[in-house]
Amino acid sequence: MADFIQHFINGIAAGTIYALVALGYTMVYGVLKLINFAHGDVMMVGAYVGYGTALRMGPAGRGSFLGATLVFLLSMASCAALGFAIERLAYRPLREKPRLTALITAIGISFTLEYGFQLNFLFLPGAAPRAFPEIIIPTEWLVIGDRDVVLWNWQVLSLAIAVALMVLLQYLVFRTRFGRAMRAVSFDHRIAALMGIPTDRIIAITFMLGSALAAGAGILYAIKDTVVQPLMGLYVGLKAFVAAVIGGIGHVPGAMVGGLLLGLVEEFVVGYTSSSWRDAVAFGFLILILLLRPEGLFGRVTAEKV
Amino acid sequence: MRGYSVALILTLGSLPLGCEKRSEPGPSAGASGGTPTPPPGTSASSPTPADTKVPGSPSGGAAVSDSDVILLGEVGSLTGSEATFGISTRDGIELALKEANQAGGVKGKKVAVRVYDDQGKPEEAANAVTRLISQDRVKLILGEVASSNSLAMAPKCQSGQVPMITPSSTNPKVTAVGDYIFRVCFIDPFQGFVMAKFAKENLKFTRAAVLKDLKSAYSLGLTEVFTRKFTEMGGKIVATEAYSKGDSDFRAQLTAIKGHKPDAIYVPGYYTDVGIVARQAREIGIKAPLLGGDGWDSEKLWELGGSAIVGSYFSNHYSPDDPSPRVQSFLTKYKAAYGGIPDSLAALGYDAANVAIHAMQQAPDLSGPSIRAAIAQTKDFPGVAGTITLDENRNPVKPAVVLQVGSGKNKYIATISP
Numbered sequence: 001m002a003d004f005i006q007h008f009i010n011g012i013a014a015g016t017i018y019a020l021v022a023l024g025y026t027m028v029y030g031v032l033k034l035i036n037f038a039h040g041d042v043m044m045v046g047a048y049v050g051y052g053t054a055l056r057m058g059p060a061g062r063g064s065f066l067g068a069t070l071v072f073l074l075s076m077a078s079c080a081a082l083g084f085a086i087e088r089l090a091y092r093p094l095r096e097k098p099r100l101t102a103l104i105t106a107i108g109i110s111f112t113l114e115y116g117f118q119l120n121f122l123f124l125p126g127a128a129p130r131a132f133p134e135i136i137i138p139t140e141w142l143v144i145g146d147r148d149v150v151l152w153n154w155q156v157l158s159l160a161i162a163v164a165l166m167v168l169l170q171y172l173v174f175r176t177r178f179g180r181a182m183r184a185v186s187f188d189h190r191i192a193a194l195m196g197i198p199t200d201r202i203i204a205i206t207f208m209l210g211s212a213l214a215a216g217a218g219i220l221y222a223i224k225d226t227v228v229q230p231l232m233g234l235y236v237g238l239k240a241f242v243a244a245v246i247g248g249i250g251h252v253p254g255a256m257v258g259g260l261l262l263g264l265v266e267e268f269v270v271g272y273t274s275s276s277w278r279d280a281v282a283f284g285f286l287i288l289i290l291l292l293r294p295e296g297l298f299g300r301v302t303a304e305k306v
Numbered sequence: 307m308r309g310y311s312v313a314l315i316l317t318l319g320s321l322p323l324g325c326e327k328r329s330e331p332g333p334s335a336g337a338s339g340g341t342p343t344p345p346p347g348t349s350a351s352s353p354t355p356a357d358t359k360v361p362g363s364p365s366g367g368a369a370v371s372d373s374d375v376i377l378l379g380e381v382g383s384l385t386g387s388e389a390t391f392g393i394s395t396r397d398g399i400e401l402a403l404k405e406a407n408q409a410g411g412v413k414g415k416k417v418a419v420r421v422y423d424d425q426g427k428p429e430e431a432a433n434a435v436t437r438l439i440s441q442d443r444v445k446l447i448l449g450e451v452a453s454s455n456s457l458a459m460a461p462k463c464q465s466g467q468v469p470m471i472t473p474s475s476t477n478p479k480v481t482a483v484g485d486y487i488f489r490v491c492f493i494d495p496f497q498g499f500v501m502a503k504f505a506k507e508n509l510k511f512t513r514a515a516v517l518k519d520l521k522s523a524y525s526l527g528l529t530e531v532f533t534r535k536f537t538e539m540g541g542k543i544v545a546t547e548a549y550s551k552g553d554s555d556f557r558a559q560l561t562a563i564k565g566h567k568p569d570a571i572y573v574p575g576y577y578t579d580v581g582i583v584a585r586q587a588r589e590i591g592i593k594a595p596l597l598g599g600d601g602w603d604s605e606k607l608w609e610l611g612g613s614a615i616v617g618s619y620f621s622n623h624y625s626p627d628d629p630s631p632r633v634q635s636f637l638t639k640y641k642a643a644y645g646g647i648p649d650s651l652a653a654l655g656y657d658a659a660n661v662a663i664h665a666m667q668q669a670p671d672l673s674g675p676s677i678r679a680a681i682a683q684t685k686d687f688p689g690v691a692g693t694i695t696l697d698e699n700r701n702p703v704k705p706a707v708v709l710q711v712g713s714g715k716n717k718y719i720a721t722i723s724p
Contacts, residue, residue: 010557118385127385131609147591225554270558
């Protein structure tokens with residue numbers, strides 16, 4: 001039983017990261033119908049900015065609320081800027097081109113970031129993994145028995161931050177003027193433009209929001225696994241994409257549920273069978289969902305207009 | 307459309323990036339104090355940008371023909387997650403070449419090495435070897451560290467009749483590929499045996515768990531021997547779990563291991579994984595020490611593992627604490643050249659290059675078969691990481707040391723002989 005509870009805690013912690021990254025995927029897809037393949041790598045960049053900031057703050061940044069907030073804000077702001085740049089330079093020029101073109105470009109951006117960050121000049125960090133400074137001092141919040149089950153503060157904090165960001169996002173999309181414009185662009189960006197909505201600006205802001213979320217996820221990921229490395233976004237990006245599809249791509253709470261579900265499934269598969277099955281089960285799960293509910297768990301069926 | 311794009315995305319996402327990175331602007335001649343040696347073949351072939359700019363440089367002087375330089379090849383992971391392996395090895399090799407060149411080189415010629423990066427991937431290592439053999443026409447190949455990569459390289463060296471010396475691949479299959487493949491380190495069965503014996507006899511442990519890397523020939527080899535030997539000596543393997551290279555969350559496996567209450571966990575992985583494994587093991591409440599092999603040997607282990615890794619044990623090729631003059635003089639020279647304490651990969655790179663240089667000096671000519679025959683004769687060669695005598699399977703027989711991880715420095719615990 002202790003095993004089961006510990007696995008559950010681990011699974012939720014892993015799922016939280018998937019969920020946050022999936023939120024960004026879902027937003028961008030919702031508005032642009034584009035799978036932003038570089039999203040996982042933007043997360044990686046966010047983690048590195050957090051790493052650099054925390055390192056420069058030195059001991060002052062360890063465990064202080066202000067320090068941690070600064071790390072998060074700076075990293076989210078940098079990634080928002082990166083997201084803006086990627087959208088402006090790589091995706092906007094291709095907006096009226098076939099969708100496949102933008103998809104391939106996204107993969108190109110992804111590789112550029114992954115391999116660029118393995119270089120070792122200017123500000124680039126090089127390929128070696130780096131230990132992430134403890135911006136949240138790990139504290140045990142709950143210990144059952146002889147350390148049979150251990151729950152840490154950062155695991156709870158991560159989940160709380162993820163849920164808070166999700167609620168904020170949901171509010172933004174459904175309760176604000178910007179959100180209405182976003183939904184209009186999502187519905188049809190040409191007609192939205194005719195209605196006087198500044199589509200370019202809306203899309204740019206969507207990208208910035210998504211990238212900022214990715215940065216947050218990156219820092220939480222680095223806190224969880226205690227390292228940053230240039231390829232850290234590769235699998236998380238893929239898995240978060242799976243999570244977004246499971247939840248119904250374009251659907252904000254769906255991404256959250258999909259992420260947590262995927263984290264739990266993976267944890268239990270590895271814990272109770274073998275790690276070789278993990279990815280097979282994750283992607284098998286995706287195929288199953290696509291067969292049974294192509295719109296995802298929460299997605300809406302949209303009739304194709306002919 | 308969605309189903310289609312998903313399939314496409316998954317396929318594209320898993321595409322390997324099939325290009326090879328050049329890590330060095332040209333071959334790095336070992337003689338950093340002397341005149342830079344232009345790469346051979348600049349006048350003839352290999353029109354890469356890095357090569358073409360060298361003859362124009364003032365220090366290059368007159369065009370130097372092929373025959374003035376003996377070119378060796380090295381393949382290593384200069385980028386990728388195990389980058390310190392390739393970089394340490396390269397530093398060791400370059401130090402050996404520099405010394406050899408200062409002492410007059412081989413048969414009156416300078417020795418230089420051309421290094422290609424394989425990013426730690428077997429397919430890239432194979433590409434790099436093909437290029438070294440067919441394009442750069444090297445006399446001998448040094449590398450790789452990871453057994454999986456050496457296994458990808460060895461068949462090409464064997465069929466091309468270019469001798470290959472791996473400094474630190476410990477999987478037995480590597481030299482079994484053919485009579486052109488040598489190594490200067492001990493092999494996995496021995497390393498697994500060392501840790502099994504140490505755990506059972508020195509530490510008096512009876513219950514061990516294993517966490518292995520499914521994608522690494524090295525990790526699987528050590529696991530197999532450790533498991534067999536530890537059981538033979540009367541111990542019990544209580545759990546065997548696995549992960550895949552690139553994972554950074556090991557909590558699920560460790561939670562499963564925790565339930566079996568082992569005395570120690572054998573993690574024959576690389577330092578990149580082990581540091582994180584240690585942290586997460588402590589985090590979920592495992593107190594047992596970790597045991598491992600030479601893949602732990604990197605200064606990075608302390609950074610990645612922090613206080614969680616302190617107190618764990620691993621088997622290694624040499625210890626910088628060894629008072630023997632051979633080790634101490636290497637230490638001094640290495641520190642002077644690169645700063646910092648050489649890990650065993652640097653020591654083995656140095657040894658491998660010295661064995662190669664010695665063999666080329668002994669060989670009647672520099673053809674592949676002659677060099678091969680000369681390397682096979684290596685006997686009582688004074689290496690930094692132990693005296694090297696190659697047996698009929700082209701493997702050296704030498705003892706291993708067990709080190710305990712301390713904070714910032716490893717502590718020498720025991721020497722275990724075959």
